[in-house]
Amino acid sequence: MLYDGSIALDAASACIPRGSMTAIIGPNGAGKSTLLKAVLGLEASSGSALVFGRPVAEVMDKIAYVPQRAAVDWSFPVRVIDVVLMGAYRQTGLLGRVTPQLRQHAQTCLERVGMEAFATRQIGALSGGQQQRVFLARALAQKAELYILDEPFAGVDVATEATLIAVLKSLRDEGATIIAVHHDLSTVRAYFDRVLMLNRRTVAEGTVATTFTPEIIGRTYGGAVIMAAAI
Incomplete structure (x- = not known):
């Protein structure tokens, strides 16, 4: 896969177990976000992806995607509750009526991320951490089976990070599959079951216990200094 004339990903592959x-x-520049976008069909790719054994286009209703905050236009004049309801558009249709049941479902999703008191607030008036919680609530509204998140903890406060990881772990415990681009190596063991170590290609993939090791971290980042600081 090319990006700005250079190879962003080459021979990157993974097999992520359900649940x-x-x-x-x-x-940085390893192709992590590019990989997510390629899987979702948002970036052109010569590769292929299957989700639950089927082409991605056939199961998009089972996938929720939370992009990087920097990719969102936060100046758009919309209320928090309306952002969350966007996650339910497959149930309403783009021009469908929002039923009281759907509105209650959206409110429940906000409660799950601790944002129920902000339902009528403009999305642009929220802090970065609050905005990230709302976007996770929008993903929850989809009732997805696969949640794909691009740097969900970037730039958020400690309380928000704790809330987000608690919700993601509860989704995993309910049977959902979670895939997230993550930068903080110090929290990998506490937060995740598995890792995909990527640097324009797959360096290693597997459980945290067997794959998130000093040797593989060093190969992924190309240096022992980062490795030593991370373990």
Whole structure:
């Protein structure tokens, strides 16, 4: 896969088990976000992806995607509750009526991320951590089976990070599959079951216990200094 004329990903592959929580880990420019977008069909790719054994286009209703905050236009004049309801558009249709049941479902999703008191607030008036909680609530509204998140903990406060990881772990415990780009190596063991170590190609993939090791971290980042600081 090319990006700005250079290879962003080459021979990157993974097989993520259902009901697991996987971190995609690698240095800046390793192709982590590009991999997610390629899987979702948001970036052109020569490769292929199957979700639950089927082409991604056939199971998009089972996938919820939370992009990086920097990719969102936060100036758009919309209320928090309306953002969450966007996650239920497959149930309403783009022009469908929002039923009281759907509105209550959206409110329940906000409660799950601790944002129920902000339902009528403009999304642009929230802090970065609050915005990230709302976008996770929107994903929850989809009732997905696979949650794909691009740097969900970037730039959020400690309380928000704790809330987000608690919700993601509860989704995993309910049978959902979680895949997230993650940068903080110090929290990998506490947060995730599995890792995909990536640096424009797959360096290693497997459980945290067997794969998130000093040797593999060093190979992924290309240096022992980062490895020593991470373990």
